[in-house]
Amino acid sequence: MLVYRFRTWVLLLLVIFPDPSLSHFDSAKKKQMREKVRKMFYHAYENYMTHAFPHDELKPLSRSFTDSLSELGNLKLEHLPQNYNGTALTLIESLSSLVILGNCTEFERAVLWLSENLTFDVDARVNLFECNIRVLGGLVSAHILATDSTNRLVQGSYKNQLLVLAEDLGRRFLPAFDTPTGLPYAWINLKYGVMKNETTETSTSGCGSLILEMGALSRLTGDPRYESAALRALRKLWSMRSSLNLLGTTLDMETGEWIEHSSGIGAGVDSFYEYLFKAHILFGKEDFWRMFHSAYLAVQKYFRHGPWYHEADMRTGKATYWQLTSLQAFWPGLQVLVGDIAAANTSHREFVYVWKKFGVLPERYLLDHQMLHPTEKYYPLRPELAESTFYLYQATKDPWYMEVGETIVNSLNSYTKVEGGFASIRDVTTMQTEDHMHSFFLAETCKYLYLLFDDSFLVDRNYIFTTEGHPLPVLSAWQDRLPEIYIPSNWTYVKDEKKTKRSSAMSLQVCPALSLNAGHGEQLAESACHVPDARSDHKCFGDEECGVDSTSCRRRSCSMAGYCGLWLVV
Numbered sequence: 232m233l234v235y236r237f238r239t240w241v242l243l244l245l246v247i248f249p250d251p252s253l254s255h256f257d258s259a260k261k262k263q264m265r266e267k268v269r270k271m272f273y274h275a276y277e278n279y280m281t282h283a284f285p286h287d288e289l290k291p292l293s294r295s296f297t298d299s300l301s302e303l304g305n306l307k308l309e310h311l312p313q314n315y316n317g318t319a320l321t322l323i324e325s326l327s328s329l330v331i332l333g334n335c336t337e338f339e340r341a342v343l344w345l346s347e348n349l350t351f352d353v354d355a356r357v358n359l360f361e362c363n364i365r366v367l368g369g370l371v372s373a374h375i376l377a378t379d380s381t382n383r384l385v386q387g388s389y390k391n392q393l394l395v396l397a398e399d400l401g402r403r404f405l406p407a408f409d410t411p412t413g414l415p416y417a418w419i420n421l422k423y424g425v426m427k428n429e430t431t432e433t434s435t436s437g438c439g440s441l442i443l444e445m446g447a448l449s450r451l452t453g454d455p456r457y458e459s460a461a462l463r464a465l466r467k468l469w470s471m472r473s474s475l476n477l478l479g480t481t482l483d484m485e486t487g488e489w490i491e492h493s494s495g496i497g498a499g500v501d502s503f504y505e506y507l508f509k510a511h512i513l514f515g516k517e518d519f520w521r522m523f524h525s526a527y528l529a530v531q532k533y534f535r536h537g538p539w540y541h542e543a544d545m546r547t548g549k550a551t552y553w554q555l556t557s558l559q560a561f562w563p564g565l566q567v568l569v570g571d572i573a574a575a576n577t578s579h580r581e582f583v584y585v586w587k588k589f590g591v592l593p594e595r596y597l598l599d600h601q602m603l604h605p606t607e608k609y610y611p612l613r614p615e616l617a618e619s620t621f622y623l624y625q626a627t628k629d630p631w632y633m634e635v636g637e638t639i640v641n642s643l644n645s646y647t648k649v650e651g652g653f654a655s656i657r658d659v660t661t662m663q664t665e666d667h668m669h670s671f672f673l674a675e676t677c678k679y680l681y682l683l684f685d686d687s688f689l690v691d692r693n694y695i696f697t698t699e700g701h702p703l704p705v706l707s708a709w710q711d712r713l714p715e716i717y718i719p720s721n722w723t724y725v726k727d728e729k730k731t732k733r734s735s736a737m738s739l740q741v742c743p744a745l746s747l748n749a750g751h752g753e754q755l756a757e758s759a760c761h762v763p764d765a766r767s768d769h770k771c772f773g774d775e776e777c778g779v780d781s782t783s784c785r786r787r788s789c790s791m792a793g794y795c796g797l798w799l800v801v
């Protein structure tokens with residue numbers, strides 16, 4: 232019996248952490264993969280620059296362009312003014328990737344072009360969330376990289392041009408927040424502000440994923456308005472959670488009422504969770520951690536089903552839709568930052584399985600019917616699986632994740648590479664291509680794949696990546712107490728001077744419990760997944776009285792003898 236249990240454990244460990252010596256990944260192979268990804272990036276970038284720039288995105292089949300920043304969310308192109316040349320979206324999105332690839336010359340050329348030509352004074356209605364994560368995030372991140380002397384950019388040639396552009400854009404965002412609830416409109420006209428009869432419907436991520444970029448802009452410019460606006464919206468959103476600590480997917484920003492009560496960790500919500508945690512890392516506020524902790528526990532309790540995450544009604548916690556979506560694949564990456572590696576690994580494997588089954592990740596897969604969603608069979612070159620794979624490799628150094636990266640690279644090259652760039656897949660069952668290369672292919676997909684095979688950029692640096700893959704450094708100056716002016720009188724934030732500051736996102740492993748006690752008696756953070764048993768003596772009558780183990784993040788169950796524990800069922 233004992234031998235049997237031992238074997239089970241060995242098998243379990245092999246599944247979670249396979250033997251690295253069995254992998255064919257040595258440094259030569261790693262270099263070869265790095266170069267393969269570099270080639271992919273330039274194939275996409277050069278085609279964009281030749282056929283689409285300065286418009287927003289490349290149409291790789293027709294080798295033309297689309298001004299998609301204004302199209303995101305279904306706005307028709309005829310709403311744009313004549314002679315509109317776009318916002319050079321893909322170029323802005325490529326800036327941080329160019330620095331990571333070490334191409335300072337091209338980066339400098341891009342900065343110069345943007346500072347001389349880019350204007351946001353256009354009669355274009357854009358989606359606030361998309362414009363924030365792609366354009367504002369791209370500019371702010373690139374500004375920080377340009378001023379970082381370790382990047383070997385030509386000193387003296389950079390005169391804060393990107394920050395000037397970012398500030399101009401940030402100012403154009405502000406009218407969207409001028410609402411009774413503090414929740415922003417989803418759409419804003421860059422020239423004229425909020426348009427007449429603008430829709431009041433928005434999403435959870437639309438209101439709750441602005442704090443990194445707008446907070447960074449405030450810290451860089453000293454103008455508190457951006458961070459204040461994003462924070463006010465986030466707090467209002469959080470106040471709308473149900474008693475189960477769940478949120479819905481869509482809401483009316485004017486009334487503060489939920490429209491869609493069902494939600495999960497995918498579309499419309501995903502980056503809300505991501506930003507609560509990353510804001511805590513970047514700005515060091517305990518408040519963000521408290522919100523994230525409650526939200527994370529609720530996700531694990533109400534959405535998680537083994538390795539999968541379904542949707543549930545925020546009011547009852549009852550499961551609604553049993554669907555796997557491509558966007559959900561970011562979750563294991565977030566779990567790595569939280570330190571919940573075992574759970575991250577388990578879910579990641581399932582996404583890899585689905586990727587291998589279809590060749591890429593379909594947008595939506597119906598778990599209950601084991602079939603593809605009839606109208607969402609597409610794969611628009613999304614980065615989420617590559618992103619999680621990168622995080623899991625960083626955390627474990629297990630070469631198996633590089634093999635996953637190789638699979639992704641090979642699929643992208645076989646199914647999506649065309650002469651004019653990389654094309655989205657319209658239908659994963661036929662691999663029919665579609666005439667669109669989203670800017671996030673350069674901002675995220677290529678970047679995460681490159682970083683998977685290249686450790687040099689992150690050595691001795693602490694960065695967090697925004698939801699669009701733009702790096703922001705974790706600076707101690709940003710973790711200091713905010714000047715009073717940042718804090719509206721009805722909010723309170725008092726910094727506890729005794730609290731230890733955390734400096735690295737990757738070292739912030741709050742579960743397993745290795746950081747529960749920093750060794751000097753001070754508590755760093757509670758485990759993210761820990762749910763205590765109902766009774767302090769751990770006695771129970773049923774499983775529902777048992778919590779979640781803080782070190783392994785596994786649900787405890789009630790034994791025959793009436794005690795909660797991690798009982799091994801063999």
Ligand code: DMJ
Pocket residue numbers: 501502558613614615671675698699700
């Ligand atoms: C990106 O624009 C961002 O990652 C966003 O948060 C949602 N996903 C797309 C890419 O899939």
